[in-house]
Amino acid sequence: MRLLVAAAFALVLAGGCQQPQPPAPAAGAPTKGPLTAQLKAEGDALMARGDYERAVVKYLAAVNQEPKDVSLRFALGVALSNLDRREETIEQFRFVAINGAPGSNEVKLAREWLAKAGALDGAVPEGRQEAKPDTATASGPPKGRLAGRLQWGGIEPRDHLVRITVAIAGEDDANRDVRMQGSNFKLGWGYDFKNLPPGAYRITAENAGTRMWELKVSVAPGKETVLDLTEANSLVTPKDFTPQDG
Incomplete structure (x- = not known):
């Protein structure tokens, strides 16, 4: 093969x-x-x-x-x-x-x-959906997209392969049933969730059982919303936590 x-x-x-x-x-x-x-x-x-x-x-x-x-x-x-x-x-x-x-x-x-x-x-990798045209349908407004980079203390995939589990959950009436998770994202690269109903979401990200990020974000209809997850908006600091490889 x-x-x-x-x-x-x-x-x-x-x-x-x-x-x-x-x-x-x-x-x-x-x-x-x-x-x-x-x-x-x-x-x-x-x-x-x-x-x-x-x-x-x-x-x-x-x-x-x-x-x-x-x-x-x-x-x-x-x-x-x-x-x-x-x-x-x-x-x-x-x-x-x-x-x-x-x-x-x-x-x-x-x-x-x-x-x-x-x-x-x-x-489609775990936690993602096929990209579809961001056009309005009879079921509602155009879908949006949420993406961003995962950055921590200069860690690069070529040096350390650090896997991050990223999950999102809808918090509005129109998107409350949306639950998506990807466990194969990596520090130094990024995450990407497509075809999302617009509205408010809670995004969380963990490594080896430690929650590194928990934030609220609003996804606009028909647009890409960018939210980078970095040391600046993390729940922990590089001094307190070192992500684990693997």
Whole structure:
């Protein structure tokens, strides 16, 4: 199963080696910063040599710079799949399947791998829902989105893999039945809940049984509400609590 994706990725690398100049980005595609591009190139070179462990380190560093870049997530997933790190591969390929351009090779390969791994159902990580158009329906106003970064004392995923459980609960009559939770978010990256009925929510986040955040937030209809969870709005301080890896 891992060889299928790795072989496709090797073809991409081989094609790139034959071209003196890289192809121009597709219209609307994000342009990587110089540091991210360098990390990606170093990861690609390591992948071509079969050095998957070190490639993962490079790709993780690149993803930390630009966590929403689908091509970086795909490359990281390929490297992880070659190390048989199943759960981490699932996480990356699900991100690609949800956020990648429909019909793109990356999305097709990610979905194919997930299907063979028995992890395609919904293709949505725990605690998330498929993105749907934010348009008004007969059932109510446009849905909203709540997202933000998880930051704590300079912890980065490439150095420490610290998992955070984030949960939200509606507090208005119109959204009181909304209860969502994700246990695979990581410090240094972020969280994201989509397709939310607008209104007031309570958001909590924990690590190893310690509640680090508990806040109220209002999600606007048809918009993305950003709430970063940092030391500044935490229930605990870096002096009092050190998040646990794993």
